[in-house]
Amino acid sequence: MEQIARDARVYVAGHAGLVGSAIVRRLHAGGFTNVLTAPRAELDLRDQTAVDRWFGANRPEIVYLVAGTVGGILANSTRPAEFIYDNLMIHATVVHAAYREGVTKLLYLGSSCIYPRECPQPMKEEYLLTGPLEPTNEPYAVAKIAGIKLCQAYRRQYGCDFISAMPTNLYGPGDNFDLSSSHVLPALIRKFHDAKAEAREDVLIWGTGAPRREFLHVDDLADACLFIMERYDGDIHLNVGTGEDLSVRELAELVRDIVYPEARLTFDASKPDGTPRKLLDVSRLHALGWRHRIELREGIEATYRWFVHHHANLRAV
Numbered sequence: 001m002e003q004i005a006r007d008a009r010v011y012v013a014g015h016a017g018l019v020g021s022a023i024v025r026r027l028h029a030g031g032f033t034n035v036l037t038a039p040r041a042e043l044d045l046r047d048q049t050a051v052d053r054w055f056g057a058n059r060p061e062i063v064y065l066v067a068g069t070v071g072g073i074l075a076n077s078t079r080p081a082e083f084i085y086d087n088l089m090i091h092a093t094v095v096h097a098a099y100r101e102g103v104t105k106l107l108y109l110g111s112s113c114i115y116p117r118e119c120p121q122p123m124k125e126e127y128l129l130t131g132p133l134e135p136t137n138e139p140y141a142v143a144k145i146a147g148i149k150l151c152q153a154y155r156r157q158y159g160c161d162f163i164s165a166m167p168t169n170l171y172g173p174g175d176n177f178d179l180s181s182s183h184v185l186p187a188l189i190r191k192f193h194d195a196k197a198e199a200r201e202d203v204l205i206w207g208t209g210a211p212r213r214e215f216l217h218v219d220d221l222a223d224a225c226l227f228i229m230e231r232y233d234g235d236i237h238l239n240v241g242t243g244e245d246l247s248v249r250e251l252a253e254l255v256r257d258i259v260y261p262e263a264r265l266t267f268d269a270s271k272p273d274g275t276p277r278k279l280l281d282v283s284r285l286h287a288l289g290w291r292h293r294i295e296l297r298e299g300i301e302a303t304y305r306w307f308v309h310h311h312a313n314l315r316a317v
Contacts, residue, residue, distance in 0.1 A: 070140075117131070228240075228288075
């Protein structure tokens, strides 16, 4: 496959989010000179007519579809209709508009929650749709699976070069640290930071601490996305992760050591744990020649520095 021209018109759908902003940074660092974005106030990606109009006016050649409504267990549990509707619509409008306007290549980004709750570990790409999903995020997962199937269907019917990648749990600069809607790692950073600021020794962690999770720095994901866009054109989605995991308890202890070493951990076992384990099999991506570079401790330290620097501008909870 040929390298994408650095003056190609590249659209990042979801450019303001954690992943989208990292991809924009990576594109600029890689010499891309024509990066297109559309703020939410100007373009509602749930509106097919509006999306068609934008694609017709801007004629992107390359599309990174990373937009969506996202959140942790609490957000997924309390806003299931919003999660399934927004994500289904966003995926459908952008993929269809990309087909209609003859986009050269599209990369759709999903989530590792697409795999069954009791999935064999590590999770291989072919394990998709082999068992029931985790109930706490099923609507979101169904929407993400639909995105994969959209890309596959447009490939098979229309010959579109639309591909999919499924990242593991992400973190990094620009993450959501709101305790009512954030994922586990930014939530832990926020909890320990607030406890330190308030001189509280005890920090309460949701669940038992037993589930195991894999974490990938968002800058590594952005690098992987550019790598995949230029080196992969297969029908099956690609897992993107580190191939390494740790327990939530171990993660909490690591965040504590970085943010507030004096804190004591307490676990609320009445709160849901979610999926027992989520570790991706990344052998396909490794075989293509890509591996992560940012190790977890280094990444959390950098993310905490970013959080402290931007804390004054973050929404109060």
